[in-house]
Amino acid sequence: MSRSAADRLRRLRWGLTALFTAINAVGLVAFAWFMISEDADQGTKRIDADLLRVTSSISRLVIFDETVNFSLVTTDRLDRECPQFAILPGGTAGFQPHLSQRSCVPMNTEVLDMLAAGAVRGRTTMAGYQQGTGGELVQFRAEPLLSRTGKPFAAVVAVQDTGPERDAHTRFVLLVIGGCVLLVGALGFAGHVLSGRSIRPAAAALQQQEVLLAETAHDLRTPVAALRALAETAMTNPDQRADLLPRTVRLAARMGGIIDDLLVRARLAAGVEQLSFQPVWLDQLVVGVVEDTEPDGAQVTVTAAPTKVNADPALVQRAVGNLLNNALRYGRQPGAAAIVHITVAGGTVTVADHGPGIDTSLTEDAFDRFTSTGGSSGLGLSIVRWVAESHGGTLSVYNADEGGAIFELRFPVSAS
Structure with missing residues (x-):
C-alpha cells in the first residue's frame, strides 16, 4: 500500500534529521577522540616534565671527588617533595645509595637499582613504566651521573605514580562523552527544526493542493447537481428544452467561473500571481x-x-x-x-x-x-x-x- 504524500513528507523530515545528526555526530566523535588522545599525551608529558626537573636538578647537586657527597641533595626541597627519587650506583663502585626523604609511591629498591644499572651501562637516559609494589603503574626516568672524566658512576632514578593523572584523564573522558551526548541531542533537535523548515514549502504546497481540491469539490457540488437535474428534466420533458437550455448554459458558465476563481486563488496563495x-x-x-x-x-x-x-x-x-x-x-x-x-x-x-x-x-x-x-x-x-x-x-x-x-x-x- 502506497503511503500518502503527508506520510512521505514526515518520513523525509525524519530522514533529514537523522542525516544531519549523523554527520554532526561523526564530526563530534572525531573531535572527541582527538581531545581525549591529546589529553592523555599531555598527562604523560606533564609527568615526564616533572621527572626531568627532578633528575636534572639532582644530578647537578651530587658532588663526586674521591667519594660521592649528597650534602647539597639532602638540603634541597626536592628531597622532601614528589616525585621521589633515588641515587644508586647501578653496578659501579659501591657507595651508600640515597633515597629521597618522601615516599610518594612504594617501589622495590632492586627494581630501582636495575633501572640505574641500565642507565649506567647504556650511558643514556632511560624512560618508561614500571609497576610499584602495590600494583601501581609508575612512570620513571633514569639519568646517569658522569664524573669529570665522562665516566658514569651512578644514576638518578625518579619515579611518579600515574594514578592521579589517569583519574584526571578519566574525568576528562567522561566530561567529553557527556558533552558529546548533549551536543548530539541538541544537534538532533536543531536538525529536526531545520528539516521541518526545509520541507515547510513542500508541506504548504501540499496543503494548498488539498485545499484547492476540497474547495473545487465544494463549489462544484451544487451546480453539478443542478446541471444534472436540468439534463434529466430536459430528457424526460422534451417540450421544456428551449427553456432549460439557457439555464444549463448559465450553470456551465458558473462552473467554469468557479474553476477559474479557484485556480486564481491557488496562484495567489502560491505567490505566482498578485491581487x-x-x-x-x-x-x-x-x-x-x-x-x-x-x-x-x-x-x-x-x-x-x-x-x-x-x-x-x-x-x-x-x-x-x-x-x-x-x-x-x-x-x-x-x-x-x-x-x-x-x-x-x-x-x-x-x-x-x-x-x-x-x-x-x-x-x-x-x-x-x-x-x-x-x-x-x-x-x-x-x-x-x-x-x-x-x-x-x-x-x-x-x-x-x-x-x-x-x-x-x-x-x-x-x-x-
Whole structure:
C-alpha cells in the first residue's frame, strides 16, 4: 500500500534529521577522540616534565671527588617533595645509595637499582613504566651521573605514580562523552527544526493542493447537481428544452467561473500571481451577484447605497456569492422558504437570514476549512474570510435578536 504524500513528507523530515545528526555526530566523535588522545599525551608529558626537573636538578647537586657527597641533595626541597627519587650506583663502585626523604609511591629498591644499572651501562637516559609494589603503574626516568672524566658512576632514578593523572584523564573522558551526548541531542533537535523548515514549502504546497481540491469539490457540488437535474428534466420533458437550455448554459458558465476563481486563488496563495486591485462599485457588484443567483423559491431583497472600494472584483464577487448561497441553503426555518436581506453601505456587505442562527461559541470553527457548525458551510465561509483578509477587511457573524444569522463582510472604502 502506497503511503500518502503527508506520510512521505514526515518520513523525509525524519530522514533529514537523522542525516544531519549523523554527520554532526561523526564530526563530534572525531573531535572527541582527538581531545581525549591529546589529553592523555599531555598527562604523560606533564609527568615526564616533572621527572626531568627532578633528575636534572639532582644530578647537578651530587658532588663526586674521591667519594660521592649528597650534602647539597639532602638540603634541597626536592628531597622532601614528589616525585621521589633515588641515587644508586647501578653496578659501579659501591657507595651508600640515597633515597629521597618522601615516599610518594612504594617501589622495590632492586627494581630501582636495575633501572640505574641500565642507565649506567647504556650511558643514556632511560624512560618508561614500571609497576610499584602495590600494583601501581609508575612512570620513571633514569639519568646517569658522569664524573669529570665522562665516566658514569651512578644514576638518578625518579619515579611518579600515574594514578592521579589517569583519574584526571578519566574525568576528562567522561566530561567529553557527556558533552558529546548533549551536543548530539541538541544537534538532533536543531536538525529536526531545520528539516521541518526545509520541507515547510513542500508541506504548504501540499496543503494548498488539498485545499484547492476540497474547495473545487465544494463549489462544484451544487451546480453539478443542478446541471444534472436540468439534463434529466430536459430528457424526460422534451417540450421544456428551449427553456432549460439557457439555464444549463448559465450553470456551465458558473462552473467554469468557479474553476477559474479557484485556480486564481491557488496562484495567489502560491505567490505566482498578485491581487488585481481596482476601483469597484460594491453596491453594483452585489446586485449583479443577486441577479445571477437562482433564488430557488427564496425571497432575496437588496438595499444598497453607492459604495466604492479598491478590490479584486472576481474574488469579491465570489465571496459575496458564498455568503448568499450560505444564507439560501441554511437561512430558513424547516419547511419554509429562505428569506434573505442584503444591505450594502460604507464598504460593508451585510447578509441577514431568518434561519435558526449560528452558535456564536463555534463562530471561529465556522470559518475554518472543512468544518461546518450545521448553520453554515465551513469551507465556503473560510473562502469569504480569506478574501476579506487579503483585502485588509474582516468577516464577522452574530445572531439577530429576532432570530437568524447576520454576516458582515467589510472592505476598506476607496478614498477616490
